[in-house]
Amino acid sequence: MSRPDAHHGREVPPGSRITVIGAGMAGLASAALLARDGYRVTVLEKQAQVGGRAGSWEKDGYRFDTGPSWYLMPEVFDHFFRLLGTSAAEQLDLTVLDPGYRVFFEGQQSPVDLRRDRALxxxxxxxxxxxxxxxxxxxxxxxxxxxxxxxxxxxxxxxxxxxxxxxxxxxxxxxxxxxxxxxxxxxxxxxxxxxxxxxxxxxxxxxxxxxxxxxxxxxxxxxxxxxLDDGVLYPQGGFIRIVDAVRALAEAEGAQIITGADATAILTDSRPRSRPRAVGVRYRDGSGKTEVLAANAVVSAADLHHTETRLLPRPLQSYPERYWNKRVAGPGAVLVMLGVTGKLPQLSHHSLLFTRDWDANFNAIFRSPTQVPDPASFYVCKPSATDQTVAPEGGENLFILVPVPPDTRLGAGGINRDGDARVEAVADGAIAQLSSWAGIEDLAERIKVRRTLGPADFATDYNSWRGGVLGPAHVLKQSAFLRGRNKSRKVEGLYYAGGTTIPGIGLPMCLISAEILLKRMRRDTTTTAMDEPLIPVTGRVPEVAP
The missing domain is CATH 1.10.405 (Guanine Nucleotide Dissociation Inhibitor; domain 1)
Structure with a gap:
């Protein structure tokens, strides 16, 4: 564990005003830890609700998590909560899934269930x-x-x-x-x-x-x-419960969250013979009015490509467009949310469908010219197998994620088939494939609620690079210290958090990203998790321009 005596001064003095861009999991977690550590934190969120990709949508009694749905690395969640003086057990109602997930293989009649522990x-x-x-x-x-x-x-x-x-x-x-x-x-x-x-x-x-x-x-x-060893868990009420818990903890520590606030520029000063410093954020509020929020430091938990190429002028970009031209994007996705009448015992809480021609499936997504795989390997979540609150009695909640190329030209989704034609065609293909492989002959006829999302939605709603669903792929040149720093090389007081920077993709990584952001500000270079609970630090409150 890291220790307070490992901190050699501060990059940002305690009591400083810090503006966080983005109230996804990384932004909320950063706000919670920074506020507990004595900073005055304001979070700007573009959308009307917090959570980012880890959002929630409800219609006719069916409630869907719109993003992450696998609860892995439970000790990371528990450690984060313990930093804030609580625990995962206190904040969440966790259920162990058994089977952890089910796999359907093309051409094979019987699926394979993966169980809750190694011996099984x-x-x-x-x-x-x-x-x-x-x-x-x-x-x-x-x-x-x-x-x-x-x-x-x-x-x-x-x-x-x-x-x-x-x-x-x-x-x-x-x-x-x-x-x-x-x-x-x-x-x-x-x-x-x-x-x-x-x-x-x-x-x-x-x-x-x-x-x-x-x-x-x-x-x-x-x-x-x-x-396969630790097992897979599920938080009752869905993943939005994790978002709600982290938000509540951030606000309890004193962080302020402003929704409907679309950051349009990171503001900097210019000082002779020294690098510019971040001094605030310009944003557009829900009414379209432009506002400025002054700060001593800025943390962008937004997509790193968007932060660098849209919120900073070209001379101040550590990762300009030419950097991204050499990066490997993770996949895009077509998401399909289905409210279905009747039960679907053929599916587990998590189900995977794997095509026989594995290489062709991935080549279609990652090699140019890209195309939508057909048939596709994809993922299906049926949280109603475990959670009685996400579907009406007698109904099922299905969430399908079909990996596709990260290409906004595939279009956007919609409700009740009113999305772009290519997105709806991918959804139709996935429904038909699931119906055939899992032996649910009347699946299409039983759908009462349908919503789709496509790569263009991820670009519009989350400013995702190329409309990707996850961010830069974890290939060798984009892993560990090669993934990119969590601090600007050209602007003092500008930091990054979230899945597009270190340590990487996924909710646990977003929580860790918030912690290593704090360690960076503390000049803590240790490699282990911080001591629990996080001991707040108080200090002089610097004045900033209004």
Missing amino acids: NERIFEDLQPGAGRSLAAYLDSAEETYGLAKKYFLYTSFASFAPLLTPDILRGAPKLARLLLESLDRYAGRFVQDQRLRQILGYPAVFLGSAPKLTPSMYHLMSHLD
């Missing part, structure tokens, strides 16, 4: 391929070791200094780490299991990272420890 999953692997149970045990041993190493040295650091990484653990493990970084996840999994179904199960976590199994470093086989 080893038996499942053994049934599908003799000897694969022992192989999975070895694979998960390595995954657990790698995950422990990542938590200790790579997830909770801002990489402001590399000195803390020069430890015996890292030096001894350097050859293995190098292999894990240079070998693909697909090839690494293939050294443990040969059955295509098992290779797909071990390779699919790449999609959670916005990438493909052949593009993702095998370092990320650590993800299999999370679902």
Whole structure:
């Protein structure tokens, strides 16, 4: 754990006014930690509701989470809450899912259920391929070791200094780490299991990272420890409950949240012989009026591409457009929210559909010229399997995520089929495929509520780079310290948080991103999680221009 005596002064003095752009999970978490640490925090959120991608939508008694739906890395959530003097158990009602998820394979009549712990999953692997149970045990041993190493040295650091990484653990493990970084996840999994179904199960976590199994470093086989060893949880009431909890904690610490406030520029001063400093944010309020919020520092938890190329002038951009031209975007997505009458016992809480031609599916998304995969490998969530509050009695709530190329030209979605034609066609194809593969012959006829979202929605609503659903893919050149700093190189007092910066994609990573933002401001270069609870620091309150 990091200690207060590891802090060598502050980059931003305690009591300073800090403006956070974006009230997604990273923005809310940043606001909570910064406010607790003695800063005066205001959050500007473009939308009418907070949560960003982790939003909520309701119609006719069906309530949908519009974004994240996998609760993994429970210790990260609990640690974050404990920093604020509470716990996940106090804030959330968590249910263990068993099965954790179900997988349907093209051309196979029987799906495969992955269970709540390692021993059960080893038996499942053994049934599908003799000897694969022992192989999975070895694979998960390595995954657990790698995950422990990542938590200790790579997830909770801002990489402001590399000195803390020069430890015996890292030096001894350097050859293995190098292999894990240079070998693909697909090839690494293939050294443990040969059955295509098992290779797909071990390779699919790449999609959670916005990438493909052949593009993702095998370092990320650590993800299999999370679902096949630790198990999968679900917060009753949906993921919006996590958003509500973090918002309430941020406000309890004194943070102010302004919704309907669309940031249009990060303001800087110009000082002789020194770098410009962030001094505030210009934003447009819900009535269209332009306002200015002065600050001593600015944290952008918005999409990093948008922050750099739209909110800063070209000379002050650390990551200009030419940087993004060389980056690999994660996938876009067509989201389909369906309210269905009658029960769907064929589906688990989480279900995955994997095509036989795995490579063709990912090539369609990541290789130029891109196209929508047909058939597609996609994800289905049925939270009504676990949560009685998300659908009317006797009904089911379905959320389908179809990975597609990150291309806003695919269009936007809509309600009751009024989205753009290509988005609605993807939705129709996914519904028909799910109906066929899962044996739900009358699925289409039972749909009472339908809403779709497409890449253009993500660009419009969340300022997502290229309309992607996740952000930059976790390929080698976009992982760990290569992902990009959480502090501007050209503007003093400008920081970044969220899935498009370090440490990466996913709700747990957004919580960690907020913590390493605070560590950066404290000049804390340790690599481990901070001590619980976070001890507030008080100090002189600097004056800022009105």
